[in-house]
Amino acid sequence: MRIDGKGLIDRDHAVRFTFDGQTVDGFRGDTVASALLGAGHRLMGRSFKYHRPRGVVTAGSDEPNALMTIGQGRHQRPNTRATVQEIYDGLQVRSQNRWPSLRFDVMQVNDLLSPFFAAGFYYKTFMWPRAFWERVYEPVIRRAAGLGALSGQNAPDTSERAFAHCDVLVIGAGPTGLMAALTAARAGADVILAEEDSRAGGRLLSETEQVDDMPGPQWVGDMLAKLTALPNVRIMERTTITGAYDGGTYGALERVSLHTAPGDAPPECFWRIAARRAILATGALERTIAFPMNDRPGIMQAGAVRAYLNRWGVVPGQSVAVFANNDDAHRTAADLAAAGVRIAAVIDSRADATTPGDWPFYPGAEVIGTKGRLGLTEITLRQNGTTREIRTEALAVSGGWNPALHLTCHMNGRPDWRNDIAAFVPKPDAIPGLTAAGAANGTFSTARCLAEGAKAGEDAAKVLGFKKKKTDLPQASDTSYTLEPLWAVDTPGRAWLDLQNDVTTKDVRLAAKENYRSVEHMKRYTTQGMATDQGKGSNVAALAILADATGRTIPETGTTTFRPPYVPVSISAMAAGASGMGFAPQRFTTSHDATTERGAPMIEAGLWYRPSYVPKPGETTWRQSCDREVTMVRTSVGIADVSTLGKIDIQGPDAARFLDFVYTNTFSTLKEGRVRYGLMLREDGHVMDDGTTARLGPDHYLMTTTTAAAGQVMQHLDFVAQCLRPDLNVRFTSVTEHWAQFAVAGPRALDVVNSVLDQPVDDEDFPFMACGAVSVSGTPGRLFRISFSGERGYEIAVPAAYGESLFRLLLAQAETSGGGPYGMEALNVLRVEKGFITHSEIHGRTTAFDIGMQGMLSKKKDFIGRAAAHRPGLLDENRQRLVGLRPTGASRQLTAGAHLFPANGPRTPDTDQGYITSVAWSPTLETYLGLAFVRNGPARLGETLKMVDHVRGITTTVQVTDPVAYDPEGGRMRG
């Protein structure tokens, strides 16, 4: 119902939206909740477990009942609080958790079965029969559970993530926060003032308080004008601080454009804010009182009734009753009466209370029951043993206020209990750098909130070295807060505590009776506090009931801890930008376009995109292309982009000594113009990486690493240079990106190489493992004669600006000799045929000895990993050591990952002889080839083993061979 002349909404701008398909009219500034109340809708949802009719209870972020689904299709957002969602033209709002309609919900039958749904019922049911667990119970429970539903479509990834920095973060822009922001900013600090609501002002927007002789909202407007005039103040409205983290970092969720129709602007932004100091000015959240049937639509927090009246100009009914244990009862009645609303009753649980108006007044009384299934119609009160029914459409309830201290517990702190306000308050320094002030700190008078806020801002600025400037304190009321704790009315009947998870006082007492006496157990057993509102309206009351039921005080019973986030945060906000291509950086080589133009499918190696194979027209399977490419390299020539391998440029008087320290073999003896294969160990004696290093000059080397380990090796070298050997005069940097590098491999490789060089080279200039500077079609480059294919091979490098051009030229030249590009599959087959290892073999648990390279461990010098590598256990011949495999079974198959067992006898973990690391179909030898690690493998050549692939269900026989299947002498490479 609308009250003329009340509210801060903009009555000049009408707004129309729909609720469950019905048109509703409101005004700009209305939330869904205020507009629905204004239009006479009290019924807004159905409770989670019992499907009881529910209405809105609060006017803010702590709303447990009025959860709506807004929007359609991809833009659908479930569990949106009607108290937070601002209305706009065309907004579609739907209630949740009911079928077929809100007024008639089939599942309300659960309410009749409530005795079977008491706390912990799911621990005692759904047990038998076992076969039903997955096939019946789980699907049925899944369908019944939950409140709102997702659309099932991919959500648009249009939100943002961002970072912000400040000197002082003020959390909350009520009277406390506004003063804190002003004093801190006037002292010179950079201030971020974050306000969860759509506008600053806090409770001043909802009360009829005067500050400095003007209405609260007007004073707020003046403060905002002062703050926005300061260049060092940043006001962030619609921004909830969601979490307090290490080092003064705070998470925050900003509702950027959810108050407008979906468009180009990000719906939300998730912020990470770094603040040197922070002030918690989050105010307090009201709690109600538990009494039987206290959950009907129309029963609300008294503070919410005042907010709806004063800020939005609406009331939840033609008549309102009030029930409280503190003076808010009278303040509520006074505001309502001044607006012309009929007061049905003022019920104050304190026997000695008085009231300032001539409305029906019942001191020392309590509400013990209510009527009105789809909306409150009547309450029953008890006073001095007599009961009375009172007809009313709304009941405003206040049990007192709980400081909103959740953030202070995010680093595992627990709050302190204060008996005088019967509430928890923040423990000082629970979050380093964060100070609480105002109602968040248990201070409830406006004047004292203003003073505390001003001081908190000054103190924060002072600690940071700023000089405070005098700020006058505004005049405001300084009424004291007196209450008599009343958590639950002592009378039989179901009384709700946690409205969202449908937890009653009976459930908490049952938990205690069944010996779930600790607050942590009570929470999980009853699910109190575990819904989307995280128990904001019920935690303290449930705790009080538990304390009473277990004969302890409230501080003795303690609290569960609070964890971020303070409000639900959509994953699309926290992960903004991370869907699809945005998930990870994509690294493209200079040959990328030329390769994808030919239809090559790409695979990811680290973050790099490399071609799997490069199909020719007519080829329909990867094997066709791969087999052709292997044969092409062995008989003609192939071109592959090897730019992705790490290239580290190492220079300095001590460069050689540095390499001798990190490699197992010796590089100080390498001649200029030559390349050597090197092995690098970790300090524990296992292989870290292998690669080739070239000597380009007296003090100049170029190291290569495997693609995916490039970053790791670079980090390792940095660690060695900075921490282990700072005595060495050596400098190095990654040049992976600067050089585009292409392998040219095959019997015709030299012809192709010479076709692009300005000066041709021969085997005298470039014997196997030589390197040097060359001129490549007018561009200075480098040539290396190394081979990973086992054929005559070269790698030719030019600055990446020329990479694409050189690649296309090489392809054109190769194709004139029957050659062409080859991809990663063929590259892998070629090296398996030669028994060359990759990180499939040096996977982190193998040593030089395991791969047969113990000869590369120099006896003449120290190197990283030397001592550990010589431990007897790492040199035991019965270790699993590198061999080759060929299939001998009828199926002629080998699969990577399969395990190897003796040909006869049991196959158990004890008899496991090893495993296969790499497998390839060799078109050259027309058989599958494998590389494997087998116990004492090199001594068992010729032996037959059983291959068992437990994952794919394949069992066959194999023969142990030397790892090198093709051209064991290496003549084709060296020739």
Added chain:
Amino acid sequence: MASLIAKTPAQGLLPVEIGSTRLEERLYDAITWVAPFDGQDDAVASAIGLPFPAAGQTTGGGDRRAVWTGPGQALILGPAVAPEGAAHADQSSGWAVLSLTGPAARDALARLTPIDLRDASFPEAATARTLLGHMTVSLTRTGPETYEIMVFRSMTRTAIHDLTRAMKGVAARAAL
């Protein structure tokens, strides 16, 4: 004899203007990594004609700048240098240099970079090795509203994707 054709990292992808923010490619004649050997800092500085920058700093400006990139090392942007007494390597093809400019450039960067971009912590001529999204970059403030972002050549497309996404979000917010 054929001549190889050169391409810049962002060829064909820039410039892009969204709202008041402009993203374009910046080209230098050369980019050289320089790391003086022990005790050679002064000699190297005079050889390259610029003071060797301290951590977080750049020296020079305009078409000739030295950018600190790590302990004892810098990238020299502008003319090619080969100073004695230092390790040096041509990195001209290794980096994409992107220039982001406009009154909202800082806001766009704030979507991607965790460092403190306020004037006191990141004034003109300041530089940082930091993150842009998931990429490590060298970020330099070259003017009141201008930033130069150096990113690995291979990640140019991702950098442009992430920056234009941020620019769009900032512009769309301003239009609300």
